[in-house]
Amino acid sequence: xxxxxxxxxxxxxxxxxxxxxxxxxxxxxxxxxxxxxxxxxxxxxxxxxxxxxxxxxxxxxxxxxxxxxxxxxxxxxxxxxxxxxxxxxxxxxxxxxxxxxxxxxxxxxxxxxxxxxxxxxxxxxxxxxxxxxxxxxxxxxxxxxxxxxxxxxxxxxxxxxxxxxxxxxxxxxxxxxxxxxxxxxxxxxxxxxxxxxxxxxxxxxxxxxxxxxxxxxxxxxxxxxxxxxxxxxxxxxxxxxxxxxxxxxxxxxxxxxxxxxxxxxxxxxxxxxxxxxxxxxxxxxxxxxxxxxxxxxxx
Amino acid sequence: xxxxxxxxxxxxxxxxxxxxxxxxxxxxxxxxxxxxxxxxxxxxxxxxxxxxxxxxxxxxxxxxxxxxxxxxxxxxxxxxxxxxxxxxxxxxxxxxxxxxxxxxxxxxxxxxxxxxxxxxxxxxxxxxxxxxxxxxxxxxxxxxxxxxxxxxxxxxxxxxxxxxxxxxxxxxxxxxxxxxxxxxxxxxxxxxxxxxxxxxxxxxxxxxxxxxxxxxxxxxxxxxxxxxxxxxxxxxxxxxxxxxxxxxxxxxxxxxxxxxxxxxxxxxxxxxxxxxxxxxxxxxxxxxxxxxxxxxxxxxxxxxxxxxxxxxxxxxxxxxx
Numbered sequence: 001x002x003x004x005x006x007x008x009x010x011x012x013x014x015x016x017x018x019x020x021x022x023x024x025x026x027x028x029x030x031x032x033x034x035x036x037x038x039x040x041x042x043x044x045x046x047x048x049x050x051x052x053x054x055x056x057x058x059x060x061x062x063x064x065x066x067x068x069x070x071x072x073x074x075x076x077x078x079x080x081x082x083x084x085x086x087x088x089x090x091x092x093x094x095x096x097x098x099x100x101x102x103x104x105x106x107x108x109x110x111x112x113x114x115x116x117x118x119x120x121x122x123x124x125x126x127x128x129x130x131x132x133x134x135x136x137x138x139x140x141x142x143x144x145x146x147x148x149x150x151x152x153x154x155x156x157x158x159x160x161x162x163x164x165x166x167x168x169x170x171x172x173x174x175x176x177x178x179x180x181x182x183x184x185x186x187x188x189x190x191x192x193x194x195x196x197x198x199x200x201x202x203x204x205x206x207x208x209x210x211x212x213x214x215x216x217x218x219x220x221x222x223x224x225x226x227x228x229x230x231x232x233x234x235x236x237x238x239x240x241x242x243x244x245x246x247x248x249x250x251x252x253x254x255x256x257x258x259x260x261x262x263x264x265x266x267x268x269x270x271x272x273x274x275x276x277x278x279x280x281x282x283x284x285x286x287x288x289x290x291x292x293x294x295x296x297x298x299x
Numbered sequence: 300x301x302x303x304x305x306x307x308x309x310x311x312x313x314x315x316x317x318x319x320x321x322x323x324x325x326x327x328x329x330x331x332x333x334x335x336x337x338x339x340x341x342x343x344x345x346x347x348x349x350x351x352x353x354x355x356x357x358x359x360x361x362x363x364x365x366x367x368x369x370x371x372x373x374x375x376x377x378x379x380x381x382x383x384x385x386x387x388x389x390x391x392x393x394x395x396x397x398x399x400x401x402x403x404x405x406x407x408x409x410x411x412x413x414x415x416x417x418x419x420x421x422x423x424x425x426x427x428x429x430x431x432x433x434x435x436x437x438x439x440x441x442x443x444x445x446x447x448x449x450x451x452x453x454x455x456x457x458x459x460x461x462x463x464x465x466x467x468x469x470x471x472x473x474x475x476x477x478x479x480x481x482x483x484x485x486x487x488x489x490x491x492x493x494x495x496x497x498x499x500x501x502x503x504x505x506x507x508x509x510x511x512x513x514x515x516x517x518x519x520x521x522x523x524x525x526x527x528x529x530x531x532x533x534x535x536x537x538x539x540x541x542x543x544x545x546x547x548x549x550x551x552x553x554x555x556x557x558x559x560x561x562x563x564x565x566x567x568x569x570x571x572x573x574x575x576x577x578x579x580x581x582x583x584x585x586x587x588x589x590x591x592x593x594x595x596x597x598x599x600x601x602x603x604x605x606x607x608x609x610x611x612x613x614x615x616x617x618x619x620x
Contacts, residue, residue: 036407038354091590100406104352105549105593108542112586119579228538232418235411243407272422276415283412287403 007144008261014150014219016257017157021212022230023237024164024249029205031181031244033198035092036100038107040209041231042114043079047210048222049122051075055129055217068131072218076211084203092202115227126223133218149218156215160208161250168246177201181244209234236279242292252290308604309557316463316564320456326571327459331527333567334462336360339520340547340559341473342513347545347553348477349509350489351405354541355413358397358420359514361536363390363521365424368437368531379442379461379526386522387515394514395507402506417536424533436532439525455527462523469519470556476512477556485509517544539582546589552599561600 026040054071058064091110095103136148168174179187180197188194213222213230237256241248256275263274270277282290316334320327339360346353366386370376376385397416404412424431431437441454449457476482484505487495492502525531534540551562566585573584592599 036411094594099350101347101350101352102593104354104407104410105545105589108354108545109586109589109593112539112542112582112589116580116583116586120583124579232411232414232538236415239408239411269423269426272426273419276419279415280412280419283404283408284400287408 007146008265009258010146010150010154012258012261013254014147014153014257015261016253016255017153018212018216019233019237019257020157020250020253021160021215022209022234023241023253024160024246025205025208025212026234027238027241027244027246027249028164028208029202030238031246032177032201033092033096035095035103035107036235036243037092037202037205038104038231039087039111039114040107040205041229041234042111042118042227043083043206043209044213044216044230044234045222045227046083046114046118047076047079047213048217048226049118049127049213050079050210051214052127052129052217052222053122055131056127059129059131065131065135068129068135072132072214073211075214076207079210080203080207084206085199087206088199088202093198096198111227111231115224118227119224124224126221127217128221130218130221147219153215153219157250157253160211161247164246173200233275236275239289240279240282242286242289245289245291248289248291305604312557312561313463313467317460320459328455328527329567329571330564331455331459331462332524333563334459334466334560335520335523335527336544336547337466337520337551337560337563338469338523339517340544340551340563341470341556342516342520343544344548344551344553344559345473345477345485345509345513345516347548348489349485349506351506352410352545353401353413353513354410354538354545355415355417356513356517356544357538357540358413358417358536359390359394359517360521360524360540360544361417361420361424361531361533362393362514363387363518364525364531364535365431365437365521366390366518367522367525368439371440371442372437377440377443378446379444379458382442382526383519383522386525387518390518390521391511391515394511394518398507398510398514402503402510414538414541417538417541421533421536421538424536431533434533436530439529439531441529442526451529458523458527462527465519465523466560469516470560473512473516474556481505481508543585546585550588550592550599552601552603554598555601558599558601561604565600 022041022044025043026037029040030036051072054075055068058067058071087110091106095106133147133149136152138145139148139151140146166174168178176187176192176197177200179190179192180194184194187197213226216222233256237249237252238245240255241252256278259274259278260271264271286292316330319330339356342359343353343356346356363386366389367382370382370385376382401409401412401416425434427433441449441451443449444454444457477485484495484500484502487500488502488505495502495505521535524535547562547566548559549562550566551560552558566588569584569588570581573581596602
């Protein structure tokens, strides 16, 4: 029984790792900018498309296939550098201080635009670039075969979590970010350039989402509609954790990832539904998520 | 603009719509669907008045549509009137049940929980092949009207006018609702919920009524769409469809009942011009339109016409704070 469960758990964790990258970006942007970016999932799929395109280009131009690993990272960095500051400075910037309704509407408009932009640039066919997965091969532990790439994903997610924590708690920039999260006005009064912090946090969020997408291409490829799917999933994870909770997002990602994989194996009809069911149940009991703190209502 | 002028203008609009099948017969079908979607957008607009965005209201559109499909296929009910009544009743009940859970939440949580529920239903509709026909959807036979059988083209002509009459009748009822204390309380939820509760009004109740009404409206849009198209698909519940409803409501303007219909009909005209040139970019056009409306026309198209009478839009009220 236990042996049957272990591969499922590994599968679920690899799944969770990918969701974690997007969800933590979403939650980070929310905690700093106080904006739920509905277009966040699009950065995931754009990251995936760019990574897949670069990956296929590396293979077709006969370069060393091992280059496809740094290519994943470069793809994410490229997307973040190009889109992060641009979008934050223009559209997102305009919504600061506006109501949440406006913020949701504006980012939803952005989502619609990005969705079709991907169709126009990358076409409507699904793209597969599985070189990194094939290169790493498989390993056998206790008679069960694991994809090494999946293990790499889990490792990377854990490293990212630790890295983020170290960055936020122990570096100057990170501490500036937490100060802004704690109290925007006081931080400004103390001379913190919040505009710069906002741009940095947003770009970091875009990078994490794009990295998740880039890392997902070797195992699952990329097809139209991926952005929308990912967005809902990322929100489910962020909401289960409580919006703004970085470590909580990791726990929630594991819950959702494992729940999803278990559903695929045991109740296939429910596989797509599982994350939302978990979210609905969690929010029914803890309205602000597992680790969220209650917000006071405005008077 | 004086009220009398506005009513004249609205009456003129209805007359123009009534003359449309004679002047532009090829537009009749798409306009029926646009009017049907207008009902659902009106439902979304009600919630927008309270400052709550639902990115999941296509759920109730789909429920209304599938209810019609099940009734005509499974239960053998073919009468158009019964189909409409039954579907609206089902989506109303579902709206009250889902709403009782939803209206505890505000802002982002409200938006995204609606999204989550609609996605659950979308997945179930697509997966439960034996019950719902899966991604193929279900065919809806041409309904009868008071026992009379019509062929598809005759039925379409009648349905167009049924939809138009319903817009006037339902529009009037919703207008009365918005003018009632319960309707005015919606705006109060948005501007200051706690103060409203100090007055002894339950925000939960105000919102639950609004949510139920909005679900009923979306269900009405669903059943009209189902019988007009003759086919229901899981995509009716997909979240981009919900987003489209929000866009329609915001574009048309939430200041008056006519707004969402105006938005829906306007979008349909834009769509029929854009089709052929920019099929791949339809979502992008929608997105850009949404941004332009938010930036430059916060009261929507309706606000253009009824400038002074229109209630303040979501955007403007936020800026007041």
